[in-house]
Structure formats: C-alpha cells, structure tokens
Amino acid sequence: MNLIFFEPIIGVCGAQSHTAGPIPGQINSPNYPGNYPQTLGCWWFITSRPGTKILISFIAFDTETCCDKIKVYDYIPDITEPLRNEEQLLLAGGDTIPNDVISTGNTVSINFESDSSFERPGFNLSFVEVESGYTTTTVATTTEPSLCGPSSLIASPVAAKNLSSPGFPNDYPLSLSCWWNIEAPSGYLVELTFTAFNTETCCDKLLIYNSRDGTVTTSDLLYELKGPMKVGDDGPLVRVSLHNFMSMRFNSDSSFTRTGFHVMYKAIGENFSCKNFFKYFFWPK
Incomplete structure (x- = not known):
C-alpha cells in the first residue's frame, strides 16, 4: 500500500489558515480568475468553534479534468502522518460545480494540486460556520x-x-x-x-x-x-x-x-x- 504524506507548498497559495464564522469567507485557486500555475501543491486549513461544523460551497469551478484535482478532508492532517483517505469528503476535477460539502466536526482541510501541463481558471469557494445539527439534507429540504x-x-x-x-x-x-x-x-x-x-x-x-x-x-x-x-x-x-x-x-x-x-x-x-x-x-x- 502506498502511503501519501501531507506535504504543504506555500507562497503562491495565499494564507493557509482560516477561521470560519457566521460571515462567509472565500478561498480561490492562485491567480483566480486567471489561470492557476503549473505544479501546484496548495493546502488550506479551516477551523470553526468547538461544537460547530463547516459548510463549503463552490461558486466557480474549472480545472483540468484528468490531472488537476481539489480534495477536501474532514480533519487537519499531521505532517508526520500519512493522509487518511477514508476521511476525504470530496475529490473533484473538471468544470462541473461540486455539491456543497459539510464537515462532521469543526475542522476541514483543502488540497489543490496541478500537474505540469495545462492550466485552467480554477475555483472560487466560500466557507461558513454552521450549527452542529446542520446537514446537507438540511439544504435539500x-x-x-x-x-x-x-x-x-x-x-x-x-x-x-x-x-x-x-x-x-x-x-x-x-x-x-x-x-x-x-x-x-x-x-x-x-x-x-x-x-x-x-x-x-x-x-x-x-x-x-x-x-x-x-x-x-x-x-x-x-x-x-x-x-x-x-x-x-x-x-x-x-x-x-x-x-x-x-x-x-x-x-x-x-x-x-x-x-x-x-x-x-x-x-x-x-x-x-x-x-x-x-x-x-x-x-x-
């Protein structure tokens, strides 16, 4: 089994750490709405108050379908440990806007990687703190x-x-x-x-x-x-x-x-x- 470790690359990715509150915040891929650079490895970590959850909604999404993916995890990884893929909430690429994502706890991490070939405009997403009883079925109803x-x-x-x-x-x-x-x-x-x-x-x-x-x-x-x-x-x-x-x-x-x-x-x-x-x-x- 191949173990994938958390390897943050910073600089062009912007602020890594964010606090979710009742007023939505936003995260963009680097250079959005222009094309993102090649060979990216961006991580963003979002935390809300204990006892709450985090709702992520995509406003725009356009990445290279085969190779440039965004991943959302239901926790914040430790650099010394392999990633827990069983806690992956989302894996998406292409130009279809993903469905809303909601955490089970008060932490979320987002990973975006691009390869060395084509670039696209990337993504724009919002994140907001919601009450612990909030679920994706709450939105559906x-x-x-x-x-x-x-x-x-x-x-x-x-x-x-x-x-x-x-x-x-x-x-x-x-x-x-x-x-x-x-x-x-x-x-x-x-x-x-x-x-x-x-x-x-x-x-x-x-x-x-x-x-x-x-x-x-x-x-x-x-x-x-x-x-x-x-x-x-x-x-x-x-x-x-x-x-x-x-x-x-x-x-x-x-x-x-x-x-x-x-x-x-x-x-x-x-x-x-x-x-x-x-x-x-x-x-x-």
Whole structure:
C-alpha cells in the first residue's frame, strides 16, 4: 500500500489558515480568475468553534479534468502522518460545480494540486460556520414545495407568471438553497422581469444559468444578481435566456436576511428585437 504524506507548498497559495464564522469567507485557486500555475501543491486549513461544523460551497469551478484535482478532508492532517483517505469528503476535477460539502466536526482541510501541463481558471469557494445539527439534507429540504415552491415551471407566451423568494415580501429564511427550472415552448425564450430585488450583498445571490435541469458548470452562468437593486426607477430589471430554458439558484447564508425578490416570467418569441437582445445579454450582470 502506498502511503501519501501531507506535504504543504506555500507562497503562491495565499494564507493557509482560516477561521470560519457566521460571515462567509472565500478561498480561490492562485491567480483566480486567471489561470492557476503549473505544479501546484496548495493546502488550506479551516477551523470553526468547538461544537460547530463547516459548510463549503463552490461558486466557480474549472480545472483540468484528468490531472488537476481539489480534495477536501474532514480533519487537519499531521505532517508526520500519512493522509487518511477514508476521511476525504470530496475529490473533484473538471468544470462541473461540486455539491456543497459539510464537515462532521469543526475542522476541514483543502488540497489543490496541478500537474505540469495545462492550466485552467480554477475555483472560487466560500466557507461558513454552521450549527452542529446542520446537514446537507438540511439544504435539500429547502427545495420542497412548502418553502421554495415547485422546482419545475412552464413559461407561457400568453401571460406572465409570478415567482418570489420564500417569505416575500417578508424576509427570506437563513441557509436557503432553492432551485427553479423554467422552460418555454420550442422556438421561444424565457424572459424574467423583476419588480423587487433586495438581498444581502456579500452572501445571498440569485444565479441564473443556461441549463434545463439545474446541472451546471461555471460557463453556464448567465447572470448573478445580489444586493439592493433599483427596480422601477430606471425601468424594469429584465433578464432573458439564451434558449427556451433556464435554471435559477437562490442561496442565503446563516447570517442576515432581506426581503428577497419578486419576478414575473413568460415566454417571448418573434417580438424580441435585436436591440433588446444586445441590451439584456451585454448589459452588466
């Protein structure tokens, strides 16, 4: 059996040690969003208060599939001991955004290695302290109709339909993870018209993807909306899909909440002009 030992390489990797709290922190691959260097061996160690856990969520992910991998371990290794692969929570490479990872205790270590061939933009992830009772199934239950509403929606060319963050116009709950997949008839696009938008700027985001079923990569991201946004003062806030479908993900962290958003969605076809296409796709996200 080959024993793999912990060998930290520092310098270009940035700070190794981090403390997770109720306000999310972030870790990037070196040089992100530019390409990371070759032959990396980066380690990051995250600790939270005793009795809590650490939640890791990937915001962007694009590495060489074969050879440049990120690994997440459920403990902080000792340099004198071989790595305990049975405590590996994640092994990922490629351009598919990994699922959320949650520790069993209050420590996590992250390892990222690249080989001597191709480079990619790498990754951007957030980490936050959560209560000991928090599990990945806690996130999953937020997609139930009782809270987020139905996840599969049909856009009609006849009349706009309504969708809002849970609790709107009151504050949305903490630690949300809602997904909605919207599909229009063939030959149409999906148009979103926001009538209200107010989320925590740092941490609570609505991400809109070029996806039919919520299976997404970093390159599928069309729009990222966050913070208090002017809606109505300078005209409506409108976003449009590339095809006859889109997926929307709304996440909130475990700290502050806001009133969230309200949006009307419908199918649009022949009357969608080239002028509007340029405005909605090349307007700042």
